[in-house]
Amino acid sequence: EPSLTTPPLQAQEIDLTLAFQVNSTLRDPDIIQLGAAFPAMELLPLAQLNRLMGKILRENPGLAHSYGTPNGCEELRSELARRMLDAGCSVPPDQIVVTNGANEAIFLTLKALTQPGDTVAVESPTYFTMLEVMKALHIKALTLPTHPSEGISLPHLEGALQTGDVKACLLVSNFSNPLGSCMDDWKKKRLMELLNQYDVPLIEDDVYGELYFEGTRPKAIKAFDTENRVLYCSSVSKTLSPGMRTGWCAGGRYHPKISKMKSVISFATSMALQLTVAAFLSNGGYDRHLRQLRRAYQAQMSRMQQAIYDYFPAETCVTRPRGAHVLWVEMPTGFDTLRLYREALEHRIDIAPGVMFSASGKCYSNCFRLNTAILWSDAVDQAMRTLGHLAKKQLAELLLRDSHF
Amino acid sequence: EPSLTTPPLQAQEIDLTLAFQVNSTLRDPDIIQLGAAFPAMELLPLAQLNRLMGKILRENPGLAHSYGTPNGCEELRSELARRMLDAGCSVPPDQIVVTNGANEAIFLTLKALTQPGDTVAVESPTYFTMLEVMKALHIKALTLPTHPSEGISLPHLEGALQTGDVKACLLVSNFSNPLGSCMDDWKKKRLMELLNQYDVPLIEDDVYGELYFEGTRPKAIKAFDTENRVLYCSSVSKTLSPGMRTGWCAGGRYHPKISKMKSVISFATSMALQLTVAAFLSNGGYDRHLRQLRRAYQAQMSRMQQAIYDYFPAETCVTRPRGAHVLWVEMPTGFDTLRLYREALEHRIDIAPGVMFSASGKCYSNCFRLNTAILWSDAVDQAMRTLGHLAKKQLAELLLRDSHF
The missing domain is CATH 3.40.640.10 (Type I PLP-dependent aspartate aminotransferase-like (Major domain))
Incomplete structure (x- = not known):
């Protein structure tokens, strides 16, 4: 699990230049949408x-x-x-x-x-x-x-x-x-x-x-x-x-x-x-519906976490939420999740890079968010495998570069 | 028909104190709503x-x-x-x-x-x-x-x-x-x-x-x-x-x-x-629907104008719009349509007093707006008769008072 975040402590103007650029890909139906925090329509009444x-x-x-x-x-x-x-x-x-x-x-x-x-x-x-x-x-x-x-x-x-x-x-x-x-x-x-x-x-x-x-x-x-x-x-x-x-x-x-x-x-x-x-x-159907939805989301999230353990570098940290349907993934310092976002898009996979969640538009450049509400399928499994591969590749490059100094 | 309006020509802060007070009665179903500019639901598809x-x-x-x-x-x-x-x-x-x-x-x-x-x-x-x-x-x-x-x-x-x-x-x-x-x-x-x-x-x-x-x-x-x-x-x-x-x-x-x-x-x-x-x-049904709606609204408005000629004081001016469903009624200077509004409410009739349409909240105190989209009925006819009676009474008082000076 990631630790306490360390954002800037002064009040600041908000810069969302990057967030807006990134946001535009969040709705393309041909892309595996792990970026948006949309609910699973298939599970709604x-x-x-x-x-x-x-x-x-x-x-x-x-x-x-x-x-x-x-x-x-x-x-x-x-x-x-x-x-x-x-x-x-x-x-x-x-x-x-x-x-x-x-x-x-x-x-x-x-x-x-x-x-x-x-x-x-x-x-x-x-x-x-x-x-x-x-x-x-x-x-x-x-x-x-x-x-x-x-x-x-x-x-x-x-x-x-x-x-x-x-x-x-x-x-x-x-x-x-x-x-x-x-x-x-x-x-x-x-x-x-x-x-x-x-x-x-x-x-x-x-x-x-x-x-x-x-x-x-x-x-x-x-x-x-x-x-x-x-x-x-x-x-x-x-x-x-x-x-x-x-x-x-x-x-x-x-x-x-x-x-x-x-x-x-x-x-x-x-x-x-x-x-x-x-x-x-x-x-009266709302409580019954919610029970089903919660069970499904819990199973989905646990599956997604397992995929991260299976496919991502060992250095990867991931949150363990006790509800809802988003995961926050933290890679080692120096890792660039905007690059991961761009590379993943070439494989028709969308993630939400960490800078979108930063007021200054500059923090959390080594983090990204995954939506776990998307129903599990071979395509999602393959997408997670691809993401993990891209993350491993970038991390290896990063370690190699650092070892040169 | 009223003539060109003469509002203040300087930019001003907006004061809607009265408008908000008045607005609260616009939705009471037990009141004949001649105040709100709502469409006639009976005529909608x-x-x-x-x-x-x-x-x-x-x-x-x-x-x-x-x-x-x-x-x-x-x-x-x-x-x-x-x-x-x-x-x-x-x-x-x-x-x-x-x-x-x-x-x-x-x-x-x-x-x-x-x-x-x-x-x-x-x-x-x-x-x-x-x-x-x-x-x-x-x-x-x-x-x-x-x-x-x-x-x-x-x-x-x-x-x-x-x-x-x-x-x-x-x-x-x-x-x-x-x-x-x-x-x-x-x-x-x-x-x-x-x-x-x-x-x-x-x-x-x-x-x-x-x-x-x-x-x-x-x-x-x-x-x-x-x-x-x-x-x-x-x-x-x-x-x-x-x-x-x-x-x-x-x-x-x-x-x-x-x-x-x-x-x-x-x-x-x-x-x-x-x-x-x-x-x-x-x-394709929209144009047909609009044709019917226009005809109905034109007939409604003309009926409402006739009621004003029939029931209101001779000094009353009223607009002659070539579309839509509101009339603007102008009484002689000194007439108080907020008083008319309050008196009409006691008879379960709602009108929109002119001050609501004034940025300063002070102009048009001798004017009011009527909605003509409400379907004509004996109750509406009676409401117009009552309004006319109240207007005549107030105008008579006004003339009497002025003649004392």
Whole structure:
């Protein structure tokens, strides 16, 4: 397993030049997509969602095609509040805003909390879409050292909060992307104490929280929020359907701002989609579906880890997440995963090089992310074998070059 | 018909305090909604849309539930480009970004073109959602005198452009909301010449362009755009379904910025909804549907105008739009339409008082907007009778008071 990361500790402008170049290959269907963190469509309950949507459209076309209200429809907000109880959060439905995916929720919360030039503290490596949103809003990133199983370093966070410059924190609380870290309850509680002490809000992205492999659902950080300062964001994109574009935000004391901003940005989320998700959540099949999905993802990830042990150089470090579907692979210092990315593309294989997850666009050049949600097949096995071969070749060259000095 | 408006000519911070208070009553189902500019759901092809969506979900669930790409699906962009030819615009499909309604398109374009503190020139009165978006982005509004049939005053626009402070123009080109104005081709051409001369981009909102009553579809201003500086925005919310939340932006030279911003804000628009709209647009029923909708709206509007002549004081001025479904009613100076709004609400009738359409929140206090898309009924007739009665009562008081001085 990789150790604690060591990102730059000063707030910095975000540079995503490389990330945007790389991102453009993430959707080519002829390429084996180990780069994108897309869910396995084959494992999602699409037929059932379609039946429910058909029923809703037939039975209440007027409602399904209406504008709806900016906060979203009551049926869905009630179901979402019920699901949040599993994460230890008791939130009244009227404090929830339904959004176009978690992406819009993150945009809304950052827009509501910050002005251009403000600094937001994030884990590092960071999910690159969050960096994109921050860049678009002219927010500086303060990147915190993060451990692949335990999450961000609280001493570093406290140091940052002491400067008084941090306007908000933005964290993926459970099975963060790309590291897969998940803080334990004690740490979540301590984190909230710190945020209370320094009077700083937290944007919590919990899109992976339901995809735990063992035990029970990890609690949200919001479960320990005694002062209503956590803006909890999530979506059903990873568990039901990315294309439904249904996310939400429970904004705590910032709810009125979020609600107003939602009405400004996109007025409302599609009622047909909202009513469909509400129907799926209420009819009881969601828990059964999640059990199957978790089992499948756990098996997939373990298979992918085995392939790394089998095919990659012995020096390779890989994370051991306890949920979700991404792996973070760390090669020795000096290894260039952008080169690996380019060479892999020639073999029609896509990976996500580490620099995409770096605020400066410069860190983690020896790391990359793999999506394990892709169903295992001979083609995937062969792709992993090819990646391992390319990694071994580059590492051998690197060792040879270093031995010349 | 009211004459040219006389808004303040200096750029100003936007104050929507009253608009937000008023807006909250716009969705109560127990109230006769003459305030909101919602389309008549009874006249929309909902059953056909539902059948198409069912077919798409059944036949290609994987695609319909996928993330899609930020720009939107090719099928829809091709159909939208085809429809834009009717407005005189030749735009390649790959220069179009699909959005969550025209609302998101307006947000994206304003966000892409401006920085906080910038000034944007708008018609006045202005559709209040646009004022909300501008306020959220900390944009100042420069309000242009506007004529109810001929649109904004070009001499005033030129004066504003000469100051060099105007970063962009934002106009509803055809049957603007609330005035219903529609510039003729000559004026659209002259407007483009001015914008070219002063190197200023135009955000054109054309959501009502297909709802003309007579003759042929009015051209978009973009039809006269020789330098690709118009960002054309529209949606199917007024013609097919508000709940599909499907709009688009053809951003001209600003397309790359819009495309990137869309991916940042909400990643992508729902594929199921996009594919459904694409299927409806391609199967040929859209033109027939539009013909019926136009006829119905024309009849509705004329009935509502008749009710104003029949029930309101003789001093009442009302617009004579040649398309869409809103009327702007102007009472004598000193009349208070916020009072009329409050009194009407006690009778369960909603209107949109003029101050909502004023950037300062202070102009047009003697005006209000009526939605004519609501199907005519005895209840609507009675509501108009009540409104007229309340207006007569207030006007009589006003005249009595004035005669005492």
